Amino acid sequence: MNQENVGEEAAQRRLAAHQAEALYGGGGSKGHTKIAAFKFGGSSLLGAERMFHAARLVREAAEVSRVAVVVSAMKGVTDHLLSIDKALTAGKLPYARREAEVVLKLHLEVLEDLRLDEETDRQVRHELQLLGCDLLHEVLGRDQVTASAEFSDRLTSFGERFSARLFAGALQKLEVASVPVSSSDFVLTCDTFRDAQPHLDQTKLRGRRILLPLLKEGAVPVVTGFIGATPDGRITTLGRNSSDFSGAIVAYVVDADELVIWTDVDGIYTANPQVSAEARLLHELSYDEAHALAASGAKVLHPKVLPLAAESEMVVWVRNTFNPQARGTRIGPPGEFSEELPALSQGGAA
Numbered sequence: 001m002n003q004e005n006v007g008e009e010a011a012q013r014r015l016a017a018h019q020a021e022a023l024y025g026g027g028g029s030k031g032h033t034k035i036a037a038f039k040f041g042g043s044s045l046l047g048a049e050r051m052f053h054a055a056r057l058v059r060e061a062a063e064v065s066r067v068a069v070v071v072s073a074m075k076g077v078t079d080h081l082l083s084i085d086k087a088l089t090a091g092k093l094p095y096a097r098r099e100a101e102v103v104l105k106l107h108l109e110v111l112e113d114l115r116l117d118e119e120t121d122r123q124v125r126h127e128l129q130l131l132g133c134d135l136l137h138e139v140l141g142r143d144q145v146t147a148s149a150e151f152s153d154r155l156t157s158f159g160e161r162f163s164a165r166l167f168a169g170a171l172q173k174l175e176v177a178s179v180p181v182s183s184s185d186f187v188l189t190c191d192t193f194r195d196a197q198p199h200l201d202q203t204k205l206r207g208r209r210i211l212l213p214l215l216k217e218g219a220v221p222v223v224t225g226f227i228g229a230t231p232d233g234r235i236t237t238l239g240r241n242s243s244d245f246s247g248a249i250v251a252y253v254v255d256a257d258e259l260v261i262w263t264d265v266d267g268i269y270t271a272n273p274q275v276s277a278e279a280r281l282l283h284e285l286s287y288d289e290a291h292a293l294a295a296s297g298a299k300v301l302h303p304k305v306l307p308l309a310a311e312s313e314m315v316v317w318v319r320n321t322f323n324p325q326a327r328g329t330r331i332g333p334p335g336e337f338s339e340e341l342p343a344l345s346q347g348g349a350a
Helices: 003-024 048-062 077-089 093-114 118-141 149-156 158-173 200-216 243-253 287-295 305-312
Strands: 035-040 066-071 178-181 220-224 227-229 235-237 258-263 284-286 315-320 329-332
Touching (some): 048 066, 066 243, 118 149, 118 158, 149 158, 158 178, 200 243, 243 258, 284 287, 287 305, 305 315
Parallel strands (some): 035 258
Antiparallel strands (some): 227 235
C-alpha cells in the first residue's frame, strides 16, 4: 500500500470515528462508558466482503464505546439446515449428508476469502471443522422417521454457531479483540422447541457473568442469535427471524444504552418503499409509535423487541448495513420526539 493510500485510509478512519462518536459516544451519565449492542442479519454477513464491511462498522463504534454483537446465520444457511431435517424425515440420508457437507464447505470457503493470519486461520478452521463433525454426527445419528422439534432446533442452531466464529475472525483481522459466544450458554428458555420463551431474569444473571468481563477487557463478544437452551442443557430456538429479539436480549443483559438493528433498508417507512411511491422514511419514533406501526401491519421489528427495549429504556436504531451514512430510524422513550405519524391505512414496512 503506497503512502497516499495509507493517508486516505487514515482520513476515512478519522471521519468514521467522528461519526461513531456522534451516534454511540454520547448520552451516558458522567463516568459512564456507553455500551452498544449490534445485531447483523444474514444478508449483512453473506460472504467475506460483507463480513468485513459489517466488522468495520463494529470497529468504528468500538473506538468510542463498548460493543456486543449478535449475529444471524449467513443468508440461506438456515434453509439448507431445514432441508436436512426434511430429507431425514423422508428417509433420504444420502441427500441429508450431502447438504451437511455443503454447509461446512460454504463456511470454509468464506474462511479462505477472509485471508486471516496463519494462527487465527488455524484456530477458526479447527472450530469450523469441529462444528462440521458435530453437524454430521447429528445427521447420521438421526434414527427417527417422525419429525422432532427438539432435533430441528439442534440442527438449525449450527448456522449461527458457524457465523459467530467467522465474524469473530473478521474482527480479529481488523485488530479488534473478539470472542465468539454461544447464546445457549446463558439464554435460558422453556422447552417449547422452535418457539422457546426466554427466562429473562435468569438469562440476565447468567449472561452478565459471561459478557461483562469481556466488555470490561475491551473485547467484542460475538453472540449467536436465535438460540438458547433449557435448564437441562437442550438446545432451543426462539423461532424463525428472531435474531432481532436475540439482539434485544443481549442488549438487556449488558444494560446497553443502544441496540442497533443492522438491516438492508434505510430504516422504518410508513409503507413498503418497494410497493408504494408515497412511502416515507421515519427518522424518530417513540416505542408507542413504533408499536402502532407494527399493529397496523408494518414489518418493523420482531414483536418482542419493543416491549423489552421499553422496559430497559434503551434506544433502538434501525439502520442500513449497506448505506451506513444514512442516519436510520431512532426509537426511544415516549415524549422524546416530535415527528408526527401519517395515516397508516396501508401499513408501514421496514
